[in-house]
Amino acid sequence: MPEINENLISELEKIQDPQELIGHLYRTFGNRCAIGTSGQLTGTAMIDQAIQAGITKPRVFTIDTLRLFPETYQLFEAIEKRYQIHIERLEPDSQKLGEMVKEHGEFLFFDSKEKQELCCGLRKVEPNDRALETLDVWLAGLRTDQSQERSGKSRFEIITDKKGRSILKVAPLLFWTEKQARDYCAVHQVPIHKLLNVNHNGWYYESLGCVICTTPIGPTEPRRAGRWRWFKDDANKECGLHVVKKDE
Numbered sequence: 001m002p003e004i005n006e007n008l009i010s011e012l013e014k015i016q017d018p019q020e021l022i023g024h025l026y027r028t029f030g031n032r033c034a035i036g037t038s039g040q041l042t043g044t045a046m047i048d049q050a051i052q053a054g055i056t057k058p059r060v061f062t063i064d065t066l067r068l069f070p071e072t073y074q075l076f077e078a079i080e081k082r083y084q085i086h087i088e089r090l091e092p093d094s095q096k097l098g099e100m101v102k103e104h105g106e107f108l109f110f111d112s113k114e115k116q117e118l119c120c121g122l123r124k125v126e127p128n129d130r131a132l133e134t135l136d137v138w139l140a141g142l143r144t145d146q147s148q149e150r151s152g153k154s155r156f157e158i159i160t161d162k163k164g165r166s167i168l169k170v171a172p173l174l175f176w177t178e179k180q181a182r183d184y185c186a187v188h189q190v191p192i193h194k195l196l197n198v199n200h201n202g203w204y205y206e207s208l209g210c211v212i213c214t215t216p217i218g219p220t221e222p223r224r225a226g227r228w229r230w231f232k233d234d235a236n237k238e239c240g241l242h243v244v245k246k247d248e
Helices: 006-012 018-032 041-052 070-083 094-104 113-132 178-187
Strands: 033-036 060-063 087-090 137-140 156-160 166-170
Touching: 006 018, 006 156, 006 166, 018 033, 018 041, 018 137, 033 041, 033 113, 041 070, 041 178, 060 113, 070 087, 087 113, 094 113
Parallel strands: 033 060, 033 137, 060 087, 137 166
Antiparallel strands: 156 166
16 A cells, blocks of 8 residues: 655646546555545535446545534435445544533534634544544545635645544545536536525525534625634634644
């Protein structure tokens, strides 16, 4: 199995086609490679591309924060049925979750940015870290058009887990637009989250996370304005999964 380093990235950079790249990574790393998806367009499109690339049982995981929209769970069921795969669901640690709610309340994310990050850290980041412990390659559905923070991302990034082990984080569809993602899903009959097709007088869901913490956005708002809407002055609205972690 190839070592995760800059030499590997240099070789992978030669593969421009996302479907070819996804197929190559699965064939090279097997079940040490997985798509992480929350039900956004690019995550579901990548699953289809893995199937199209000849990977009959691609490993896929999602983080179940226990606060997802009902439509999100319905989407995962539709994907499993459509592609005959199993989506691994990782949940927050129940003991830690209970302690957090007891100390800070169930709706602590309204109180401060720090408490929102605490909640996201426990419900999302920690379960995601557990998934990464079993992976060498993490296929993520990031796109540059999703936010200013994500506009500067690279297709390939070497990150480290808590044990200092190198993991290759790959965003195969990084430079796709939302239209490209929607067109692909339409052509290939990829299941789409129902809320992504809802529009009420110009208000629509651009991204989907937890109930309460995700709201529709208006016609002139930034794509991630619907996340933690009460933090109006915060331009960097990230849950912590896709923030570059500086080495200590």
